[in-house]
Amino acid sequence: MTDAARTDATTGDGPDTDAAARIRDRIDTSRPHPSRVYDALLGGRNHYPVDRAVTLKSLERNPRGYLDVRHNRDFIRRAVLHLTREHGLRQFLDIGTGLPTPPNVHEIARSAAPASRVVYVDHDPVVLAHARALLHGGPEGSTAYLDADLRDPHAILYGARATLDLERPVALGLAAILHFVEAPAAYDIVATLLDALPSGSAVFLTHLTADLNPERLLPGLKATGLNFTLRSREEFLRFFTDNGLEPVEPGVVPVHRWHPDGTWDATVLEPEDVAGQDALEVAARRGIGDVRDEDINIYGAVALKP
Numbered sequence: 001m002t003d004a005a006r007t008d009a010t011t012g013d014g015p016d017t018d019a020a021a022r023i024r025d026r027i028d029t030s031r032p033h034p035s036r037v038y039d040a041l042l043g044g045r046n047h048y049p050v051d052r053a054v055t056l057k058s059l060e061r062n063p064r065g066y067l068d069v070r071h072n073r074d075f076i077r078r079a080v081l082h083l084t085r086e087h088g089l090r091q092f093l094d095i096g097t098g099l100p101t102p103p104n105v106h107e108i109a110r111s112a113a114p115a116s117r118v119v120y121v122d123h124d125p126v127v128l129a130h131a132r133a134l135l136h137g138g139p140e141g142s143t144a145y146l147d148a149d150l151r152d153p154h155a156i157l158y159g160a161r162a163t164l165d166l167e168r169p170v171a172l173g174l175a176a177i178l179h180f181v182e183a184p185a186a187y188d189i190v191a192t193l194l195d196a197l198p199s200g201s202a203v204f205l206t207h208l209t210a211d212l213n214p215e216r217l218l219p220g221l222k223a224t225g226l227n228f229t230l231r232s233r234e235e236f237l238r239f240f241t242d243n244g245l246e247p248v249e250p251g252v253v254p255v256h257r258w259h260p261d262g263t264w265d266a267t268v269l270e271p272e273d274v275a276g277q278d279a280l281e282v283a284a285r286r287g288i289g290d291v292r293d294e295d296i297n298i299y300g301a302v303a304l305k306p
């Protein structure tokens with residue numbers, strides 16, 4: 001195990017106070033972080049005041065921006081179910097996991113195939129601190145968390161081998177993470193990861209784009225102060241075609257258009273229901289069933305490795 005891919009704080013039997021202290025030392029609450037801003041926008045509780053402040057500003061500029069992230073999560077649910085049910089995938093390598101948000105990938109996969117094995121990867125210490133919660137609820141050794149950086153794909157593959165059999169098909173998940181990596185590194189990383197996986201493996205990707213509704217998206221993103229590399233449809237498609245993969249039907253589409261399964265709730269809130277709540281609390285209580293094309297700025301696609 002290299003320094004770049006540690007599981008130490010999450011897989012030990014008893015409390016590891018040194019590891020916990022090391023995690024705490026890495027947490028920076030003075031500026032917003034992607035995982036925490038995303039958590040705030042999803043209606044989670046694992047972020048800090050600095051994250052909440054910029055996310056509220058972002059929602060002021062793009063009031064329906066929460067639909068991007070909620071539909072991104074729902075794409076993950078449908079993609080994992082599709083791969084589990086239709087293509088028999090039983091191993092998942094989910095890189096850029098984010099803070100726990102039910103249903104998490106291991107919960108989704110196990111709802112269809114209880115023996116599924118999942119490795120989560122993230123480089124954010126707050127995600128790591130919450131990883132213990134993610135690891136509960138499955139057969140021992142079937143879920144692991146790697147404290148690793150996408151920019152070191154070899155360390156990820158090395159660490160994943162402790163839980164996954166890389167001689168057998170693996171579904172690689174890179175949801176809403178590649179827009180934090182510039183080219184050419186992003187393409188090289190995906191190629192390295194896919195090259196290590198056998199035939200029958202799969203990949204599910206999502207990615208922010210300025211192709212769709214930039215007049216809504218860009219002011220909201222700017223308010224977060226985070227840096228994003230937005231990609232066009234062609235640039236997104238290259239993650240597949242450069243590696244000899246063809247996305248399954250319906251191809252590259254805005255995430256809400258990928259095999260919708262009619263499960264979205266369309267909760268409507270009356271003013272009296274939300275009195276005294278801030279925009280993030282209100283967004284968290286809304287359904288996602290009223291989505292329109294002009295709300296969504298994230299492409300999603302799924303492919304199988306021949």
Ligand SMILES: C[S@@+](CC[C@H](N)C(=O)[O-])C[C@H]1O[C@@H](n2cnc3c(N)ncnc32)[C@H](O)[C@@H]1O
Pocket residue numbers: 034035038072073076095096097098099121122123124127148149150151174175176177180
């Ligand atoms: C927007 S969240 C997406 C979470 C989840 N994949 C989803 O789509 O719901 C992006 C996550 O990627 C992680 N991340 C960003 N850059 C990373 C890197 N270079 N290595 C590992 N994780 C990274 C962040 O810490 C964050 O948790």
